[in-house]
Amino acid sequence: MQEKTDRRILRTRHQLRDVLLDLAMQMPLESITVKILTEHAGLNRGTFYLHYQDIHDFHEQLKNDILEEFHAMIKKLSHPIGSHQSIMDPPSGYVRPFEYVLEQKRFFQVFMGSTGDNVFSLQLTELLKKQFLHAYLLQHKQIKLSDVPDKQYYLFAYLASAYVGTMQFWIQQDFQLLPTEMAILFSQISRLGSAHVRF
Template structure:
C-alpha cells in the first residue's frame, strides 16, 4: 500500500514541477511552489528528492529511458514502417511533454540541451549502423559523420518545432521528418 502511495506522490511532485516549468525557468522554481501545487509537505518532497535538480535529473533519466524504449521497439529498421513508428512515438512524446522540452529553448537553464539529445541519438544510430554491417570494430569517420548528420538533422527540425511552440500537430511534424529521411535514402 505504501509503495503505491509513494509512486502517486512522486508523480504529483513531477507533475507540479513540469506545470511550473511551463511558466518559469528551473532556477526560479522553489520547493515551496512545488509542494503547494502537489499538495504535499516539504518533508515529503525531501523523502523523494534531494532538491529540484535531483527531481529534474530523475525526469530527464526517465525521458532517455523512454527514448531507449522507442528506439528498441522500432529498430532494427527493416522497412519504412519502422522509421514511421519511431518518429511518430518521438513526436507524440515531445508534444505530450511540452514543458520539459521547452527547456531546450532556454539556454539559461542549461540542463536539457540540444547537444545531449543529439549525442544520444547519434550513439543509437551509430550502434544501429554497426549492427547492420556486423562490425565489432570502432566506427569509421564516415559512419560517425553520417550518424551525427542524421541525428542533428532530425533533432534540429524537432528543436525548431519546440521553439515555434509546437503549433503543428505531432502527426504533421512526424510526416515531414519521415519525408526528409526517405529523401536521404534516394
C-alpha cells in the same frame, strides 16, 4: 503493504512533477525552489527530501525518466538496407517519438522551449547518436564496433543534431505540425537531402 507504499511514492513523485511543470509554464525553472514547489503541491519539505537530495536531483531524475521512455521509442529510426518503405508512409518507429513528445508536451516545452535546458538537449542528442550507431551495427552485422569508419560518426552526429534541432523548433512553434507530418519531413530530409525536398 509494499505495493501500497510504492503507489504512494509514485503518486507523490507524479504530483511533484505536475506541479513543477505547471509552475515552470509561469516562471523560470531556475526560480522554482523546494519551498515554492512543496507549498504549491501541498506537501512539506520533509516529504520532498525523502525522495530527492535537492531540486537539481529532482530535475535530473525527471529528465532521466523521460530519456529512458524516449529511448524505448527510437528503436526503428533507421530504414533497413534495401528498404522500399515510402517516405510518405513512415514506419511507426519514426512517428512514435513525435507522438510521445506531444503527449509529454509540458515537459518538452519547459526543457526544450525557448528558455529550456541545454543540458537536456545535449543528453537527447547523445542518446540519438548511440541509437544511430546501434542501428548501423545491426544493418552491418559483419562490421565490429572498432571497424566503424570515423566519418560514419560524423554522420551520426549530424543526424542526431538535426533531429533534436528540428524537434526543438517544432516545440517552440507550439507543435504546429502533426507527429506524422514531422516524421515525414525528417524522413524526406534525411533520405533525400535538403536540396531535394519539395513542399
